[in-house]
Amino acid sequence: MVQIAFLGAGSVVFTRQLVADLLRYPELADVHLALHDIDADRLAVAEGTARQIDARLGTRATITATLDRREALRGADFVITMIQVGGIDATLTDLELPARYGLRQTIGDTTGVGGVFRALRTFPVLEAITADMRELCPQAWLLNYTNPMAMNVWWASVVAPDLKVAGLCHSVYWTAHDLAELVGVPVESTRYRAAGVNHQAWMLEWTHDGQDLYPLLRERIRREPELERRVRVEMFRRLGYYPTETSEHSAEYLSWFLRSDAQVERYRIEPLQYIGISRDNLAELAATRTMLAEGTPLPLEEGASEYAPQIIHSIVTGTQREVHVNVVNRGLIDNLPQDAVVEVPCAVDADGLHPVAMGALPVQCAAANQPYLSVNRLTIEAARTGDPRLVRQAVLMDPNASSSLTPEQIWLLCDDLVAAHGSLLPEALRVPVPAGTL
Template sequence: MSTFKITFIGAGSIGFTRGLLRDLLAVKEFSQIEIAFTDINENNLEMVRALCQRDIGQNGLNITISATTDRREALQNAKYVICTIRVGGLEAFSTDIDIPLKYGIDQCVGDTLCAGGIMYGQRGIAEMLSICSDIREVARQDVLLLNYANPMAMLTWACNQYGGVRTIGLCHGVQGGHHQIADVFGLEKKDVDIICAGINHQTWYIQIKHNGKDLTKDLLEAFEKHPDYSRTEKVRIDMLRRFGYYSTESNGHLSEYVPWYRKREEEINDWIDLSSWINGETGGYLRVCTEGRNWFETDFPNWMKNDPMIFSEENRGEEHGSYIIEALETGRVYRGHFNVKNEGIITNLPSDAIIEAPGYVDRNGISMPMVGDLPLGPAAVCTASISVQRLAVEAAVSGDDQLLRQAFMMDPLIGAVCNPKEIWQLVDEMLVAGEKWLPQYKDAIAKAKHRLANEPLLPTRDYKGAARLKVKSIEEMALDKQEANRNAGESDKGKVRI
């Protein structure tokens, strides 16, 4: 039996915490591990602790979760740290969506790139470096930080470059697209071999094989003929058509990372589908996260009455975290896709960038084979995003608002929609709105406040977006409790598309 400590930071995130714990405790050797939860929200932390502790007891395990708002206490002697934080919560998230809309920037998700993703990174990097400081001081020297928080590449970049903590970024995007590819060919996912490489949320399926036969060139026709994806994945299919390879991220996500699909209000609905938020709804992820949190907090007593999660191999999810820890501790080989510093893995992307590529894990550690060159088109798309990420990381670490503004300038969608004067004013507004989460920008925020109060302002719009839907009330969600529970409890809120 393995005995070690795992600490969950941001454990009040029900979607990730409960599922990841189920996956970990499905490993028979982990029946005696130590588990610590920490979160800044004591109420959310206690609800998730109670629910997970109930699951543990119902599965016959003698593990008691330690839950505390004292992060350093939770990190003491930890060997693995799983991070799922969202700095600023839904309050800050709403400013990431609503303020850019005033300038015509229409985002579906806003957590990876574009205005929302850049500002999310500014909040997150400052906190991640503080977390890294605590980890260095009180966790084990061989600690591994598994980061699930977005913007994945930026946060993982900062932790490795400036945090002094070995950090692997983890995402479920590759698995989701892998399922789709198998589906369009009428195959099972396990029977389709892929090589997927790029950067997080812009990872490309550069090789697809079934029984040794290469299917990569047949993919466009298969997607165009699919009765569902031909309607719901128009952006991804168009990128496949023009760049030759399918990208991991959803229609809504991908549409906000590139300059072509959301820059004109009157064209946005040509590229999206509102049967599910993830297909491109304006602020869709903010809406479903808000609904999920409201439902969990309201309906929590019923969650404690529902059937517990069953810790078994057949019930494990596809998140990489538990499999990485299992491989490191038991020696069972695991192959997944991990976000790490490039250092020559993808030879035509910058060496300092955080790339996402295939890796193998066993008792000897995490090994990343060399992928070589990405095809030129996909590499160009990734390189544009990496330039934004690098500027945003350096801005967040230094508190240099000039670099922050340059990150906004270089962002593909922002640059397609806004001119430089508009971008400068937009950044001023977003800095002021995020003041309590941006301590590194104290001086810049004071100057931004002065400009906004005393200088002539460019006109903005009261714009709600091309495809904004109303947040459902508790009463509306109660009409379909199964869907409300799924949304609140699932880490991948786009996995089931309805």
């Protein structure tokens, strides 16, 4: 029996979709779903969700739920991580505290100051997970959904280089679907490949019946001027390739958009958007709890949209697929650092994941990726060496932060965030660094 451990199973909507996608494959109808969360209430909702889906689909999954992570990992074939260390309170801190300094973010979970501190909270837990896996399920695949994606996968490669790890994100998948709808072609008949870094990859190949679709997209934009008031369209206009993350996310990875009120208005950006999303997630948890108690069927999306179920099915059955994954750059993108984590196409079969070498990115796209990877590298080094100065230097390298704040303000902001997150951070990094120290 295939055993799949869900770590952070209390991520209610995510767990619901993953379980549904998995159990819709006949070959996975009898899997063992080992659910784990540190929050007993959320874990109970996750277990109820999985059991309802199993009953509705008429499958025969074995479902267990435990507050003990090691129990969930013991004997697992696949481990799916979707944890949020510190929960919504830490997320709100990452967004609201920088805003007091005048630093705008939209989501704050990938790079920049929010991504740096989310990573530093997550690294100790991720390191503990990988240590448990090396003991309890050393041959398992670790399929990570937790943000900041690139930094987490990079950290796993540092602390557990012997484990099989891939980071999964649906941004490329949904970009391809949204673009196909925009230009009026069925996505099933398109071919697409993207490469770059997570949440800032580039649609390098995008065709329909062998014809490049970019001319259709340019014509669509010309016909609807309001599209030009979106961040991704501006990036496409300036760099020549369409980015794979939403305009809201993409706005905070560059220096171009959140630096002034005028730019925020021009590109229709909603700063602090993730605060509303986080509160909506809490409302969804409450609604799901009520629906389970009343026996009301939970809403399920049709079709397998998530990559983890597709990968698991391919490895178990030998079905060949191509997905996009985040892995260490070992000869995959020539003009990005070779130890960094990049997002590339990946063939999957019974032998596992086989990332596709994409050569060199267009130089302007690689240039846009470099600051993102500089933030990542400095954050990794801060955690690896225990040097708190590197935390501040990571934020200094972020285009959004450095376009909005002075170096002294960035230093003070980091001191405030260290104090706010406290014991969630690695012990060596919990100290202030005087801004004037030479």
